[in-house]
Amino acid sequence: MAESALTNKRASWRIKLEPRLEEPSAKLSLFITLGAVVVALILGGVVIAVVGGNPFLSYIYIARASFGSLGVLSDTIVKATPIILTALACSIAFRMKLWNIGAEGQFIMGAWGASAIVLAPVLAPETSRWLFIPVMALAGFGMGGLWGFIPGYLKAKFNVNEIISSLMLNYIAVSWVNFWIFGVWSEGGFQMSPKFPESASLPRLADYASSMPLLRGLTTHAGLLFGVAAAVALWFIVYRSRWGYEIRLIGDNPHAARYAGISIVKNTILVMALSGALAGLGGMSEVAGVVRRLQTSPINAGYGFTGIIVAWLAKLNPLVIILVSILFGALILAGREIQPSGIPKMIQGIILVCLIASDFLLRYRVRLVKGEEE
Numbered sequence: 001m002a003e004s005a006l007t008n009k010r011a012s013w014r015i016k017l018e019p020r021l022e023e024p025s026a027k028l029s030l031f032i033t034l035g036a037v038v039v040a041l042i043l044g045g046v047v048i049a050v051v052g053g054n055p056f057l058s059y060i061y062i063a064r065a066s067f068g069s070l071g072v073l074s075d076t077i078v079k080a081t082p083i084i085l086t087a088l089a090c091s092i093a094f095r096m097k098l099w100n101i102g103a104e105g106q107f108i109m110g111a112w113g114a115s116a117i118v119l120a121p122v123l124a125p126e127t128s129r130w131l132f133i134p135v136m137a138l139a140g141f142g143m144g145g146l147w148g149f150i151p152g153y154l155k156a157k158f159n160v161n162e163i164i165s166s167l168m169l170n171y172i173a174v175s176w177v178n179f180w181i182f183g184v185w186s187e188g189g190f191q192m193s194p195k196f197p198e199s200a201s202l203p204r205l206a207d208y209a210s211s212m213p214l215l216r217g218l219t220t221h222a223g224l225l226f227g228v229a230a231a232v233a234l235w236f237i238v239y240r241s242r243w244g245y246e247i248r249l250i251g252d253n254p255h256a257a258r259y260a261g262i263s264i265v266k267n268t269i270l271v272m273a274l275s276g277a278l279a280g281l282g283g284m285s286e287v288a289g290v291v292r293r294l295q296t297s298p299i300n301a302g303y304g305f306t307g308i309i310v311a312w313l314a315k316l317n318p319l320v321i322i323l324v325s326i327l328f329g330a331l332i333l334a335g336r337e338i339q340p341s342g343i344p345k346m347i348q349g350i351i352l353v354c355l356i357a358s359d360f361l362l363r364y365r366v367r368l369v370k371g372e373e374e
Contacts, residue, residue, distance in 0.1 A: 144280015
């Protein structure tokens with residue numbers, strides 16, 4: 001009888017999921033992230049093929065339209081500049097497990113705050129650029145910080161879900177800015193404010209073409225310096241400062257942080273405010289460096305939501321965010337000439353879904369084991 005039971009059993013293979021007891025190595029994390037991007041590009045190529053396009057030619061065209069010459073590379077960097085700052089905004093909040101989905105609204109309010117310095121006006125048009133730009137940057141930084149402070153305070157004091165509160169503030173920000181664009185600051189009834197004076201505009205590379213002809217037509221502006229400086233500063237804060245250690249500890253183990261005497265309430269408010277301030281600085285760089293006026297587009301262009309994808313793809317590393325932002329800037333720039341026009345946004349969405357799915361492999365180890373079944 002025992003021998004009969006044994007003969008009824010057959011060897012089989014099955015998949016076993018095991019939680020990772022240790023933090024995944026940097027190499028494994030990079031491998032899984034790159035794998036997720038590759039899968040996303042394959043899926044995007046399948047969709048392009050289904051609608052009648054050639055995925056290989058489409059991706060080659062995206063590369064050429066974004067990096068094919070010095071001029072388009074400059075335009076790519078212009079698109080990447082606000083993404084760098086919104087991605088940094090998301091990264092510092094996500095590091096502490098605060099899900100700030102309001103970078104879009106904070107970006108818009110930063111643009112409004114910077115514009116108010118010019119249009120209210122707070123400073124006269126003949127004011128020196130050396131005073132105008134810092135004051136506009138502080139205004140954008142402050143208004144974005146205020147828009148991040150609100151959900152941070154609600155979360156810290158009343159445990160209000162920051163996803164909902166920060167997301168709803170996006171719509172309030174859009175309506176608030178539209179009121180000023182369509183009404184108070186409208187130029188002749190059009191959907192835009194008057195043009196900023198030269199002293200209230202960030203310098204572009206093309207402004208120096210008279211002395212360096214190679215720079216003629218290049219649109220990259222000084223807002224890029226804000227993004228790079230913010231990335232370096234944030235890297236030092238997160239990885240080399242005591243406050244950064246507190247932020248990481250709260251994100252990894254809030255109970256241990258509380259036991260160590262770290263104030264979660266204070267840090268929640270500060271981190272959300274800093275997150276909003278960085279996004280607000282991105283809004284300032286956009287109005288002062290690109291459009292040089294306040295208008296609905298490209299101020300309400302979805303940079304805040306793109307920043308979420310970039311932050312995840314960069315694994316919340318401020319320095320890696322710069323590189324990933326340039327790649328997404330390329331995707332946005334090339335998207336202006338790709339048909340159907342929704343293809344670039346579709347690819348962004350697929351990348352985000354694949355990144356979220358790949359996070360499963362960072363938390364669990366997948367093993368193929370040999371077992372027995374009846």
